[in-house]
Amino acid sequence: MAGDDISKLSIKKAGTVAGAGKKKKYIILLIIIFVLIATGILYKQGLLTPALEVRVSKVVNIYPSQTYTLLNASGYVVAQRKAAVASKITGRLVYLGVEEGSRVKKGQVIARLENDDAVAARNRALANVNAAKSALEQAMAEFDDAVLNFNRMLKLYEKGSVARSENDIAEARWKRAKAAVSAHKSSIKASEEALKEAEVLLEYATIRAPFDAVVLTKNADIGDIITPLGAATNAKAAVVDIADMESLQVEVDVSESNIGIVKNGQPCEIQLDALQDSRFRGAVHMIVPTADRTKASVMVKVAFKEKDPRILPEMSAKVAFLAREVLPEEEKRLAAIPADAITGFEGKESVFIVKDGHAYKTEIKTGRRIGNLVELLGGAGIGEIMVAKPTNKVKDGIKIKALED
Secondary structure, eight states: OHHHHHHHOOOOOHHHHHHHHHHHHHHHHHHHHHHHHHHHHHHHTTSSSOOEEEEEEEOEEEOGGGGGEEEEEEEEEEESSEEEEEOSSOEEEEEEOOOTTOEEOTTOEEEEEOOHHHHHHHHHHHHHHHHHHHHHHHHHHHHHHHHHHHHHHHHHHHHTSSOHHHHHHHHHHHHHHHHHHHHHHHHHHHHHHHHHHHHHHHHHTEEEOSSSEEEEEEOOOTTOEEOSSOOSTTOBSEEEEEEOGGGEEEEEEEETTTGGGOOTTOEEEEEETTEEEEEEEEEEEEEEEEEETTTTEEEEEEEESSOOTTOOTTOEEEEEEESSOOOGGGSSOEEEEEGGGOBSOTTSOEEEEEETTEEEEEEOEEEEEETTEEEEEESSOTTOEEESSOOTTOOTTEEEEEEOO
């Protein structure tokens, strides 16, 4: 039994044990090296470092006037001279020569009412004038004959060839002829005044433009009854509504607390919602001397310095009240960035553009300074995000976390 146990015993070779341990060390070393390399890569990519919190800003497209705007207000374009063109008499509309958008001149015929009765009255008055003139011509002939007869009788009477009674008869005839002439002249004047009255009544049937304007709305059609009061069923008061496009102004409400900023003649810049890409120069025309208690505001009227056919009444508008006039070189929109976002010196200026959660240093080209902004001429595009106030901690490629203002 003892011999059998001894025969089963064996001794392992030392070289085999040492080789296995050495192999295990190599594996551990390789794992460590791999971990270090992976850590280095991750560290370099910023995955193992906390993101640097920074404020960001954007490349914006602005008008230079925005940097010296004192106050903004909203309102509407309103024609200061407009009219609802109607007739002074009641009648049926038989002619309408305009439509919406038509441009009319002062005195131009817009519409005409049925006027047969007025035409007949005018013709009758004209005939009366002609009859009165004919009667005057007859009276003048009678007057001339009476004058000759009276002069002849007066000479014969002075010679004693005729009796005094015959001379008196000739004198009376002359006076009657003279009075007849005066009466016929007065009759002509009365007939001419009656003719003017008939022509005025006839003109009431003709509706004319009171000033140069554009037709805004057409309120009646041929066949409609037009009446001054518009009280009758289906009757129309105004044929068209017109507005003088040269009198367009923007009316805005300015709060009472800010009205002290606004002055008469103050330069303004007007932007219309319908024409977003255009800015119009203006000036304060009037501060209406009364306040609206329901809105605690004062109305301010702003006039356009240049007219534009695209501007229409009732367009919504925004008015910027400026500290000074807009210079010619400031009329166009430009790209700009905050001045404190720029690092470096002139000629080698740069910003840190934010992309995919990292900040990358980018060289830019700048222009003039506009308030706290700087004109951007190249290096970045509109809408790109950049670090607003880069510190020494901001490096090229650093991981960042943008903070919201």
